Amino acid sequence: MIDLPSFFGIDGLTGWQLALVIGLGLSAGLIDAIVGGGGLLQLPALLLIPGISPVSALATNKLGSIAGTSTSAVTYYRRTAPDLRTALPMAGFALAGSFGGAMVATMLPTALFKPIILVALVVVALITAARPNLGQVEAIRYHGRRHYAVAASLGVALGFYDGLLGPGTGTFLVLALVGVLGYNFLQASAKAKIVNFATNLGALFYFAPHGVVLWRLGILLAIANGLGGYLGSRMAISKGNRFIRVVFLVVVFALLIKLGIDVFSPPGDAPGRTL
Numbered sequence: 001m002i003d004l005p006s007f008f009g010i011d012g013l014t015g016w017q018l019a020l021v022i023g024l025g026l027s028a029g030l031i032d033a034i035v036g037g038g039g040l041l042q043l044p045a046l047l048l049i050p051g052i053s054p055v056s057a058l059a060t061n062k063l064g065s066i067a068g069t070s071t072s073a074v075t076y077y078r079r080t081a082p083d084l085r086t087a088l089p090m091a092g093f094a095l096a097g098s099f100g101g102a103m104v105a106t107m108l109p110t111a112l113f114k115p116i117i118l119v120a121l122v123v124v125a126l127i128t129a130a131r132p133n134l135g136q137v138e139a140i141r142y143h144g145r146r147h148y149a150v151a152a153s154l155g156v157a158l159g160f161y162d163g164l165l166g167p168g169t170g171t172f173l174v175l176a177l178v179g180v181l182g183y184n185f186l187q188a189s190a191k192a193k194i195v196n197f198a199t200n201l202g203a204l205f206y207f208a209p210h211g212v213v214l215w216r217l218g219i220l221l222a223i224a225n226g227l228g229g230y231l232g233s234r235m236a237i238s239k240g241n242r243f244i245r246v247v248f249l250v251v252v253f254a255l256l257i258k259l260g261i262d263v264f265s266p267p268g269d270a271p272g273r274t275l
Helices: 004-008 015-035 039-047 054-080 084-105 114-130 145-164 169-180 185-210 215-264
Strands: none
Touching: 004 015, 004 215, 015 039, 015 054, 015 169, 015 185, 015 215, 039 054, 039 215, 054 185, 054 215, 084 145, 084 185, 145 169, 145 185, 169 185, 169 215, 185 215
């Protein structure tokens, strides 16, 4: 019988905790593929394990997520053919932003940013709920170089956020692609997966050399997340824009609740992360 704490390098790891992490990793990959927000399940599941540090949980979460985003990105690409002229430059800038965000995450208290994100999410929820046709029809805003410049700026900003905090990055990407650039929900989800893959990779580039990634646990999580990503992207493609919009609103409200609890709960001891 495998000694789980020794094999995975986590003191106190039990079989049911491992099963919970894998199960929630699959669910996170499915939700993330449709509209983002899978980190709401996956990262808290890792933090439930006694003996795992917050920075190791964050880094291992990135390893699991990168499998889900790559699987769903490939599935979307094969079935919806998203415009790579927008997605790839946006992903490149997002990778750089995520690397920078991961660096800053080790120095600044993340609680500083949560009230700002909470307000932004309230605005997002109200706009999406009040405009039922948002994202149903594609109406591209900006053209030529301006379109790519706006996409690159969004990539840097949201990549930085993913490296710094993380939860809801895919959801913010979908919102930016729909609300700012004018894509429909299906095309926005397809492009968001390509960009989200890059943000996960950028953060991982920073965390891996510091030895904080739990590779064995992360690989198991990656398999589960990848399967969820495949199933979720197939579901989104078959059900279309209306279904994605509904899931989008559910995830946004879940993010609101999560961040609201974080903002208004009593402060903990050390809000920042250290390596």
